[in-house]
Amino acid sequence: MTTTATQASGPAALLRLAGVSHVYAGQRRRTTVLKDINYTFQRGTFYTVLGPSGSGKTTLLSLASGLDAPTRGTVSFNGRNLAEIGLGRYRNRHAATVFQQYNLLTYMTALQNVTTAMEITGVKPAQGSRRARALELLARLGLDRAEATRNVQQLSGGQQQRVAIARALACDVDILFADEPTGNLDEDTAQGIVDTFRDLARTRNTCVVVVTHSQQLATRSDRVLTLRKGKLTEQLNA
Ligand SMILES: Nc1ncnc2c1ncn2[C@@H]1O[C@H](COP(=O)(O)OP(=O)(O)O)[C@@H](O)[C@H]1O
Ligand SMILES: [Mg+2]
Numbered sequence: 001m002t003t004t005a006t007q008a009s010g011p012a013a014l015l016r017l018a019g020v021s022h023v024y025a026g027q028r029r030r031t032t033v034l035k036d037i038n039y040t041f042q043r044g045t046f047y048t049v050l051g052p053s054g055s056g057k058t059t060l061l062s063l064a065s066g067l068d069a070p071t072r073g074t075v076s077f078n079g080r081n082l083a084e085i086g087l088g089r090y091r092n093r094h095a096a097t098v099f100q101q102y103n104l105l106t107y108m109t110a111l112q113n114v115t116t117a118m119e120i121t122g123v124k125p126a127q128g129s130r131r132a133r134a135l136e137l138l139a140r141l142g143l144d145r146a147e148a149t150r151n152v153q154q155l156s157g158g159q160q161q162r163v164a165i166a167r168a169l170a171c172d173v174d175i176l177f178a179d180e181p182t183g184n185l186d187e188d189t190a191q192g193i194v195d196t197f198r199d200l201a202r203t204r205n206t207c208v209v210v211v212t213h214s215q216q217l218a219t220r221s222d223r224v225l226t227l228r229k230g231k232l233t234e235q236l237n238a
Contacts, residue, residue, distance in 0.1 A: 035230035051227035
C-alpha cells in the first residue's frame with residue numbers, strides 16, 4: 001500500500017519539510033524536481049529513499065541537509081527554519097552527509113579526513129583522542145591502520161566510500177544523510193554498513209536518511225520512502 005507521505009509532528013519530530021518545491025532554472029528551460037513535499041523525519045528512525053535515477057533524490061538530500069534552500073516551502077529542524085538557524089551552522093552542528101561522490105579531501109590520509117571533520121564540528125570523544133576514535137571507526141568499517149594512514153587517492157572506490165561513512169559517523173550528529181552509500185561495496189560490506197546505520201538509529205537516537213537503489217537495503221530500514229514525479233510517498237507495511 002502506498003500513501004502520500006504526510007504525518008503530524010510529534011515529540012520525536014526532528015526535521016520537517018513543509019510545502020517544499022524545487023526548480024532548477026537553466027538558460028532555456030526550468031526543471032521542476034520536487035513538488036509540494038510535506039514530510040516529518042523523526043529521531044531514532046532509519047529511513048531509506050528509493051526512486052529512479054533523475055527523480056530528485058540528491059536534490060531532496062541537499063535541501064534536507066542544508067546545502068541548498070528550496071525554491072518554495074520551508075525546511076525546519078527542531079521547529080526552527082534552517083534559514084533562521086543558518087545553513088552553515090546547521091550543517092556544522094546537527095547534520096552530516098555521506099556524498100555520492102564522497103567529497104574527501106584528496107591531499108589527506110583517510111585518518112586525517114576523519115579527524116579534520118571532528119575538529120571542524122568540535123567533536124571530542126568521551127574517552128581517548130580523536131585519532132584513536134577515528135582509527136577505531138575506520139577499523140570497524142574494514143580499513144586497517146596501513147590503509148587509514150594512506151592518502152585517500154591511493155585507496156579503492158569502495159575504501160574511499162567507507163572513509164566518507166566513517167567521517168560522517170565520527171561527527172556525532174542528530175541527523176545523518178547518505179547518498180547511495182553502498183553503491184561501490186560488495187554485499188557483505190554493504191550489509192555491515194546497513195547494520196551500522198540501524199545501530200545508530202537504535203542506540204544513539206539518530207535520524208538516518210539513506211538514498212539507495214537497493215531494495216534489499218530498504219527492507220532493513222524502518223520506513224521506506226519513494227520519490228517519483230516530484231512526489232514523496234511512503235510505503236506502509238501491511
Ligand atoms: N544543479 C542543477 N542544475 C540543473 N538541473 C539539475 C541540477 N541538479 C540536478 N538537476 C536535474 O534535476 C533532476 C534531479 O536530479 P537529482 O536530484 O540528481 O536526481 P537523482 O539523485 O534522483 O538521480 C535531474 O533531471 C537533474 O538533471
Ligand atoms: Mg543522485
